Amino acid sequence: MRNELTRRGFLGAIAAAGVGLEVSENRVAAQGRPQVEVCNPLRRTPLSLIIDDSCPVINKAYYWIKQRHDWRLKYKPDSAPDGWEVHYDKLDKMPHAIPAAFAAEWGEWCGEQGVRGKFSMVPFPAGVGRIDQGFPGFPEQELKDWLRVTKETIWKSFDLTPEMLTHTHVVDLKTWKLTDQWEQGEWVDPPVDQLTEYITAAMQLLKNVGIACDGVTSPGAFGKRKEIAYARAVLDAALAVNHNPRPFYFLNMEMEKMPEVPLRHVDKAKGHAIASIIGCGGDWFGATGYDTSNPDLFITADLQGGRLPAVLAQECPAILVGHWPCFYVNDRIGFQVLKEVKKRLDAYDPDKTKTIWMKNSEIGRYWMARELSDLSVNGAECRINTKFPTDNFTLALHDRALKRVQVNGTDLRQVKSQRDFRSGTFLVNGKETFVAFDLKAGDMALSLSM
Numbered sequence: 327m328r329n330e331l332t333r334r335g336f337l338g339a340i341a342a343a344g345v346g347l348e349v350s351e352n353r354v355a356a357q358g359r360p361q362v363e364v365c366n367p368l369r370r371t372p373l374s375l376i377i378d379d380s381c382p383v384i385n386k387a388y389y390w391i392k393q394r395h396d397w398r399l400k401y402k403p404d405s406a407p408d409g410w411e412v413h414y415d416k417l418d419k420m421p422h423a424i425p426a427a428f429a430a431e432w433g434e435w436c437g438e439q440g441v442r443g444k445f446s447m448v449p450f451p452a453g454v455g456r457i458d459q460g461f462p463g464f465p466e467q468e469l470k471d472w473l474r475v476t477k478e479t480i481w482k483s484f485d486l487t488p489e490m491l492t493h494t495h496v497v498d499l500k501t502w503k504l505t506d507q508w509e510q511g512e513w514v515d516p517p518v519d520q521l522t523e524y525i526t527a528a529m530q531l532l533k534n535v536g537i538a539c540d541g542v543t544s545p546g547a548f549g550k551r552k553e554i555a556y557a558r559a560v561l562d563a564a565l566a567v568n569h570n571p572r573p574f575y576f577l578n579m580e581m582e583k584m585p586e587v588p589l590r591h592v593d594k595a596k597g598h599a600i601a602s603i604i605g606c607g608g609d610w611f612g613a614t615g616y617d618t619s620n621p622d623l624f625i626t627a628d629l630q631g632g633r634l635p636a637v638l639a640q641e642c643p644a645i646l647v648g649h650w651p652c653f654y655v656n657d658r659i660g661f662q663v664l665k666e667v668k669k670r671l672d673a674y675d676p677d678k679t680k681t682i683w684m685k686n687s688e689i690g691r692y693w694m695a696r697e698l699s700d701l702s703v704n705g706a707e708c709r710i711n712t713k714f715p716t717d718n719f720t721l722a723l724h725d726r727a728l729k730r731v732q733v734n735g736t737d738l739r740q741v742k743s744q745r746d747f748r749s750g751t752f753l754v755n756g757k758e759t760f761v762a763f764d765l766k767a768g769d770m771a772l773s774l775s776m
């Protein structure tokens with residue numbers, strides 16, 4: 327994407343100077359446009375849906391507001407309510423729990439629609455109960471049902487991550503009691519020496535119920551003032567708990583500039599890295615169920631306005647962010663918005679040639695493959711060496727209309743249209759050839775016949 331933009335800018339400058347465009351195209355090629363470039367997966371722009379604050383059994387908004395209110399009266403009685411606490415007067419309308427049956431309905435809908443992304447599973451939500459030990463005061467069957475639905479239905483389309491331990495108070499890991507500190511309060515600037523142990527504990531609780539997570543979600547801005555140390559702690563915890571050398575974390579949102587996929591703590595020799603997944607807009611689904619909910623902020627009915635068309639036009643990953651409570655409470659307001667947004671996105675890309683829904687982990691791994699693989703072209707051979715495998719790896723070979731492409735000796739099938747362009751195929755478009763295949767760790771060789 328960045329190369330494309332630079333290229334367009336360069337051509338624009340020449341065209342403005344009165345030089346013929348055809349000549350300038352040749353000059354660009356002659357002046358060292360790389361012979362091969364990595365494109366977006368299958369030449370489609372990633373879409374992804376992040377769901378934060380989802381917990382087994384409980385409605386986190388209810389407990390967060392209640393605990394924050396109690397904490398403020400105790401420690402800062404003269405201050406005004408902040409964040410979700412402004413909804414304290416609506417607590418009696420908010421359910422304490424969100425049923426597993428609803429999670430099943432929501433997850434099945436996403437599966438049918440092809441919506442993919444990330445779904446938090448807060449492992450000790452609000453300190454009410456540990457996911458691996460049970461929730462006192464709630465029917466045992468609900469937790470069992472939640473675990474079944476999460477693993478059997480939601481996991482197919484969504485990464486499951488902790489959103490640290492409680493998403494309210496910090497836990498003392500020696501006693502498993504809640505402290506007076508807040509994960510998204512004091513731990514915005516976290517004690518670095520405790521971070522890895524804390525994140526490891528969060529991942530381990532999910533592991534104890536059979537969920538090997540692919541990354542983490544920050545509750546609020548948890549870790550933000552020490553982001554590099556935080557990213558290191560997540561990578562170390564992922565290696566320790568799940569032997570996962572390429573995890574991701576979700577901490578940041580980019581509301582105006584184009585979102586990127588920064589990679590941190592890269593070790594090319596070992597094949598280790600961690601991706602920062604960045605949301606491209608606000609939660610316009612409704613957060614608690616009583617906050618801003620407006621599909622037009624994502625994409626307007628005429629498909630021109632809103633944040634998503636602006637991001638998709640630049641071919642940057644368009645990652646939507648919503649908070650789980652709103653999908654259920656207040657007449658399922660967030661679910662209604664999601665259905666409308668999905669309908670509009672389908673209208674924006676009716677033949678599915680422009681966009682592709684991906685899990686957060688799939689986006690992170692694609693960007694690692696894209697930026698950390700070594701590519702070289704020598705005559706009719708393209709060689710790739712990587713420790714960062716991915717599905718749907720897509721290359722553009724410039725100034726080559728190819729007749730035949732083989733990957734490690736196996737022919738790719740030629741397709742005639744972008745609609746049919748899949749992993750295992752190649753597509754010729756004018757003087758360019760696009761190839762897509764699953765990139766394996768190690769060496770791969772493409773033979774290119776004109």
Ligand SMILES: [Zn+2]
Pocket residue numbers: 378379489493544545546
């Ligand atoms: Zn959250």
